[in-house]
Amino acid sequence: MIPKGWDLGDDLPPGWTEQTVRDLVARSIAAAPLQGPLLGILRRSISDPTELPQQLLEDWRPVLDIAAEAKQSPVDYIVHSLLGAASGIVAGFVDIQVRPGWIEPSCLNMIAVGDAGSGKSPALDVPDVGLRAIEADYQEEYAAAKDAWQLAEAVGDDPGPKPTLRRVRLQDTTPEAAGVQLSRMGGGCVLWQTEMSEFLAGLTRYQRQSRGFWLRAYDGHPAVVDRRNLNDEPLLIPRLAMSLVAGIQPDPLAEFLITSPRDGLAARMALIWPDPMPVSDHEVDELDWLEAEATLERAFRRLAKLRDEPPRVLLLAQDAREHFSAWRVQYLSTARDSHPDELPPHLAKGPGRVARLALTHRLLRWALHGGEIPQEVPLADVRAAIAYNTYLDAHYARALADAEEPIPERLGRELARWIVRAAPQQLDLLHIRKEVRLPGLRTEARLRMALNELYAARWVALPRDDRRLPRVVHLTDEVLTWLHDSHPEDQSHAHTRHR
Numbered sequence: 001m002i003p004k005g006w007d008l009g010d011d012l013p014p015g016w017t018e019q020t021v022r023d024l025v026a027r028s029i030a031a032a033p034l035q036g037p038l039l040g041i042l043r044r045s046i047s048d049p050t051e052l053p054q055q056l057l058e059d060w061r062p063v064l065d066i067a068a069e070a071k072q073s074p075v076d077y078i079v080h081s082l083l084g085a086a087s088g089i090v091a092g093f094v095d096i097q098v099r100p101g102w103i104e105p106s107c108l109n110m111i112a113v114g115d116a117g118s119g120k121s122p123a124l125d126v127p128d129v130g131l132r133a134i135e136a137d138y139q140e141e142y143a144a145a146k147d148a149w150q151l152a153e154a155v156g157d158d159p160g161p162k163p164t165l166r167r168v169r170l171q172d173t174t175p176e177a178a179g180v181q182l183s184r185m186g187g188g189c190v191l192w193q194t195e196m197s198e199f200l201a202g203l204t205r206y207q208r209q210s211r212g213f214w215l216r217a218y219d220g221h222p223a224v225v226d227r228r229n230l231n232d233e234p235l236l237i238p239r240l241a242m243s244l245v246a247g248i249q250p251d252p253l254a255e256f257l258i259t260s261p262r263d264g265l266a267a268r269m270a271l272i273w274p275d276p277m278p279v280s281d282h283e284v285d286e287l288d289w290l291e292a293e294a295t296l297e298r299a300f301r302r303l304a305k306l307r308d309e310p311p312r313v314l315l316l317a318q319d320a321r322e323h324f325s326a327w328r329v330q331y332l333s334t335a336r337d338s339h340p341d342e343l344p345p346h347l348a349k350g351p352g353r354v355a356r357l358a359l360t361h362r363l364l365r366w367a368l369h370g371g372e373i374p375q376e377v378p379l380a381d382v383r384a385a386i387a388y389n390t391y392l393d394a395h396y397a398r399a400l401a402d403a404e405e406p407i408p409e410r411l412g413r414e415l416a417r418w419i420v421r422a423a424p425q426q427l428d429l430l431h432i433r434k435e436v437r438l439p440g441l442r443t444e445a446r447l448r449m450a451l452n453e454l455y456a457a458r459w460v461a462l463p464r465d466d467r468r469l470p471r472v473v474h475l476t477d478e479v480l481t482w483l484h485d486s487h488p489e490d491q492s493h494a495h496t497r498h499r
Contacts, residue, residue: 038457038458040457041413041453041457041459042416042417048275049394049398051391052079052274052391053387053388053391055380056361057365057384059365059369060364063295063296064078066289067292069284070289071125072119072122072277073120073122073123074118074119074274074276074277076274077112077119077123077124077274080123081124082126082127083361084108084243085128085130085190085243086300086360086367088107088108088169088190088245089131089168089303089304089307090106090307090363091187091189091220091239091241092220092239092241093188093307093309094306094311094313094314095313096316096358096359097315098321098324098355099321099325104352104355105220106220106241107218107219107241107242107356108244108270108357108360109218109243109244109270110244111196111244111248111270112247113250113271113399114250114273116249121194121247124247127296129296129297130301131168131169131190131300134300134301134304138165138166138167142163142164142165149163164184166184166185167181167185167189169190169192170189172198172199173191175213178213178217179240182235182241183238187241187307187311188220188241190244191217191244192245192246193246193247195248196248197249197252199244200252200256214265215268216240217241217242218242219240219241220239220240220241221239222237222238222240225240244269250399252439253271253399254410255403257399258403258404262345264345264349266345267344267345269346270392271396272392273395300367302367303363306373314375315376317376317378320379320382323382323383324351324355324358327386331350332348335348335350350389350393353389354386357385357389358384361381361384362374362378365381407440407446407449408450409453411447411453412449412452412453412457414439415432415441415450416459418436419459419475419479419483423483423484426472428471429470429471429472429473430471433447447469458476458479459476460474461473461474
């Protein structure tokens with residue numbers, strides 16, 4: 001018997017264990033009558049996410065916790081985007097030497113995965129505070145240089161080369177346009193994509209040059225980019241080095257992972273997919289948020305100063321180097337034992353990614369506290385990077401598992417989610433194919449797959465023995481009732497409204 005007044009938020013009653021509660025919940029679910037349609041089709045069957053390592057950016061915790069509360073976003077997203085933005089600021093300006101002959105740039109491709117409303121975009125607002133501070137400084141510098149140049153030209157003096165605006169971030173760019181900017185910088189920058197779908201579309205439009213360009217941008221070497229106009233001089237880029245910071249929803253990511261050529265581009269993506277933060281009406285104190293913003297601006301401006309310094313290479317401290325070497329041997333040996341036929345490319349990138357993370361982690365700690373520019377990366381930063389790489393491997397596996405979901409289940413979920421959004425009274429299949437144009441549901445064969453899934457989930461009444469699909473498919477009474485209850489507005493014109 002359940003004690004009167006007890007709920008899951010209370011301490012366990014005497015004699016109860018966690019297993020007692022699990023069994024009770026399971027029995028309750030099994031015995032409860034179905035009150036609406038089978039909602040499992042709307043959810044993905046993926047593993048629980050691994051928790052963010054606590055030692056990661058430990059010095060930054062006060063800022064991170066305030067930002068997570070202010071943005072109502074998982075702190076995972078904020079840490080991920082912060083590391084990505086910081087790595088892009090110093091890309092091509094600061095490298096790390098793992099051992100003689102092995103040097104890694106700071107470049108990282110940090111991708112936040114999640115459905116709409118999961119907190120991806122608000123998390124990007126946090127490093128955006130620091131990037132905008134740098135951009136404001138560059139705008140002021142450019143305005144002063146432009147005024148001086150125009151004055152010299154007006155009085156007949158030699159004005160020299162026309163000044164250009166320095167950039168620390170690019171958005172929705174093409175390889176040629178990015179190459180023009182990078183050829184002026186001497187180093188790299190951040191590629192900022194709030195929605196990564198535009199970036200992926202660019203890979204399709206400019207596939208021959210685009211994939212190779214972004215592969216090389218991760219490697220951070222000098223490069224030459226040929227212009228579209230053959231009469232133009234090639235672009236000589238001192239360091240083709242960029243970090244990608246982006247957000248993406250699971251379905252386009254799955255398509256990218258499944259269809260991406262085996263050229264290593266997908267393996268260069270560090271993916272995280274945490275669960276959404278619980279909804280809360282808690283508000284942070286305004287002074288706390290203003291202080292967090294000031295800290296971000298100050299730290300990012302300190303990082304940007306490294307762009308004005310001669311390029312430098314940080315070394316691993318001796319104990320850090322020994323620890324990294326031992327970990328690398330164990331990591332790759334374990335990965336090869338687990339995948340005897342072929343080492344997955346994203347695991348092969350692990351050691352290099354750890355070196356880059358350790359470098360960025362060290363620079364972010366320095367940017368927070370100030371002092372002398374660091375010359376080496378100590379053991380603590382290597383440990384934090386290794387822990388984060390373990391976290392990233394688990395989340396990459398989570399995204400791969402979702403991408404490998406059977407196509408009918410994916411298509412059924414896509415159609416079911418549209419039904420929830422549109423709340424139609426019935427399904428006009430021609431309208432769905434020609435006008436709604438849901439991803440993957442533009443042929444009759446694929447639409448039939450989705451409808452078979454919905455039929456199995458008791459969403460539609462489908463004549464399964466027909467050779468051809470009917471023009472109109474009816475939703476079950478159960479679904480219609482549930483949609484009506486979920487959409488309290490007048491449903492009488494829903495079908496007309498969504499046609």
